[in-house]
Amino acid sequence: MLNPGEDRLDYGNILKPPKSYTLDFAVGTTYSLDLDALVGMCISLGLLEEADSNIMKDPICLLEALRRTGDKVALFCEAGEIYLPGKVSALYTLLEKMVFQVVTKARSGIKYPSFHPKFWLLRYINKEEVLYRVVVLSRNLTFDRSWDICFYMDGEFGEETDKNIPIADFLKYLLKQLPKLEISKAKKIKQLIKELDYVNFETGMKEFYDFEFIPSGVPCSQGGMYSMLDTSLIKGANDRLEKSFHELLVMSPFLSKDIIRQFNERSRWIENAEYMLVTRQMSIDNLSPEDCDKFRIYVLKDEIVDGEAAISDGESDYYKQDIHAKIYMLRKNADTEVYLGSLNASHNAVYGNIEFMILLRSKNRYINLEKLKTEIFNGDEEGANNPFKEVELLKCREEKNIEESEELDFLIKQVNRYKFYAVVTENASYYDVNISVENYEKQDADITISPIFAQSKEAKFAKNILFEKLTINALSKFYVLSICDIVGNNVKRVIKIETEGMPNEREGKVISSIIGENFYRYIEFLFGDDHIISTLKANSEKTQGIAGKSYSTIENMPVLYEKMLKKAATEPESFTEIEKIIRLLPEDGVVPEAFKKLYSTFRKVVK
Structure with missing residues (x-):
């Protein structure tokens, strides 16, 4: 269960279409986002390959992966939680159409709740069938090495069902986060909502006889809001239901006193009730013994937290890691409930955030605390393979002050609640970008902003911001926001600003540069045939193009012509993609004249 050496799941493989299927459309959510991790997901979704180092370093492979998935993916993340990559790539331009930021509204006295779900709904197709996959995780779309949990299952069309109403309501919430101009993606999401009435998901596991989706914090189409307070797991202050249990497992990296205390104070009338808490060492520092005196508390051993050798690329680096999984198991008599997903055992998670959880119902004979302990400890608790150690709270602890990083996060949330809008205008052979910031208020911090592809053109954050004389390749909807507080702590994040007036040829210029x-x-890659490029390389190039580029003539490309004829008979859709590329690329010599003549002749022959 939590043995990285044996039970590791590859995020990309979970999303990759099954054999004989291709991706039709996918909706994903994450709290934090690494743009390079999203590129890796596109390799799995678009090329059906693992995102290994060789592919990630090949610009042609990356280009085609992003081009194939750009119109098929809608990824929603918390505004202000896109990490700034160490090395910026022109390919990020193609990610703009996939990424959408979510800004939550104040709720239950929490000023800045987080958009925190980790969720995917994917629609795969082949020539005859449609297959759905739903994925519920605790993992963000980043390269973090922490230990997470994932559950997914597939579904096919069948009888009408109400099991998926919570997913449909979650998608309706996401629809409202899309910009108004995203008409095509809104249409695809509406299609998913409509079809979910007839998608029958199956766990495929004898241990779970039923399941329930819980998009906590989202409006319910049947009235009210989805909330973990409506489950057996969480007991609110005014909840009159007993909600007792015989066994309880709480695995959560982050904790709040009030949530742990409500667990601790329940089941007082049940003898020998067992409580187990698995968390991070740093998270128990705010707890007092009376908050959790019924729990046995476990954290990862120091040698596990301090580093795990990289498992790919032959690297010898070590990475810090810790628990990031969110697992809750509650057993009463013969009935067991397991909750998996994004929800921490924290006040904000329960009362404010947007979260996504799945409830799996089971029986004591299949799942109970003793069985889960064996899985978590990789055998016996005292065994050598147990990565956890038990800890005790020996004295009362004082409440910690808000950490500096939390103060910066608070500033990020404040700034991202402003309404940004950008307008691009031509300036001779360059472009100017004017950014307007509605409801702007000056913050007690040093804040700057710059285009992600022109970070040297940094400007002070203000109500109106002007960037002058940007090249077309420097234009982007992504900007770098830098915040430095009064004591010198600094953080940088990427934000996306909806923009009017982007030149139509911008994407073509980016593709041309790659x-x-x-x-x-690239043509070889589209055809998926290694022999073409090797043949072209073997033939001497007779014609020189502009800037010293060498191009093959028609006479030197009989193999390519033959391959095109075969493709026309077996995979005519390949040429639709080629025509899209030719139309998109500017007239700058990237498409060789020899190929244009060959392709023109070819189209006449196959018509």
Whole structure:
């Protein structure tokens, strides 16, 4: 269960279409986002390959992965939680159409709740069938090495069902986060909502006889809001239901005193009730013994937290890691409930955040605390393979002050609740970008902003911000927001600003800059045939193009022509993609004249 050496799940493989299927559309959510991690997901979704180092370093592979998935993915994340990559790539331009930021509204006295769900709904297709996959995780779309949990299951069309109403309501909430101009993606999400009435998901596991989706914090179409307070797991202050249990497991990296205390004070009338808490060492520092005196508390051993050797690329680096999984198990008599997903055992998570959980119902004979202990400890608690150690709270602890990083996070949330809008205008052969910030208020911090592809053009954050004389390749909807507080702590985040007036040829220019002199290699990639490029390389290039580029003539490309004829008979859709590329690329010599003539002749022959 939590043995990285044996039970590791690859995020990309979970999302990758099954054999004989391709991705039709996917909706994903994450709290924090690493843009390079999203590129890796696109390799799995678009190329059906693992995002290993060789592919991640190949710009042609990356380009095609992003091009194939750009219109098929809608990824929602917390505004202000896109990490700034160490090395910025022009390919990020193609991610703009996938990424959408969510700003939550104040709720239950919490000023800045978080958009915190980790969820995917994917629609796969082949020539005859449609297959759905739902994925519920605790993992963000980043390269964090912490230990997470994932549950997914597939579904096919069948009888009408109400099991998926919570997913449909969650998608309706996400629909409202889309910009008004995202008409095509809104249409696809509406299609998912409509079809979910007839999608029958199956756990495929004898241990779970039933399941329930819980998009906590989202409006329910049947009235009210989805809330963990409506489950057997969480007991609110005014909850009259007993909600007792015989066994309880809480695995959560982050905790709040009030949530742990309400667990601790329940089941007082049940003899020998067992309580187990698995968390991070730092998270128990705010707890007092009376908050959790019924729990046995476990944290990862120091040698596990301090580092795990990288498992790919032959690297010898070590990475810090800790628990990030959110697992809750509650057993009463013969009935067991297991909750998995994004929800921490914290006040904000329960009362304010947008979260996504799945409830799996089971029986004591299949799942109970003793069985889960064996899984968590990788055998016996005293065994050598147990990565956890038991800890005790020996004295009362004082409440900690808000950490500096939390103060910066608070500033990020404040700034991202402003309404941004950008307008691009031509300035001779360059472009100017004017950013307007509605409801702007000056903060007690040093805040700057810059285009992600022109970070040297940094400007003070203000109600109106002007960037002058940007090249077309420097234009982006992504900007770098830098915040430095009064004591010198600094954080940088990427934000996306909806923009009017982007030149139509911008995407073509980006693709052109990536393809460069590798046009034939790109065509080879589209055909999926290694023999083409090797043949082209073997033939001497007779014709020189502009800037010293060498192009093959029609006479030197009989193999390519033959392959195109075969593709026309077996996979005519390949040429739809090629035509899209040719139309998109600017007239700057990237598409060789020899290929244009060949392709023109070819189209006449196959018509």
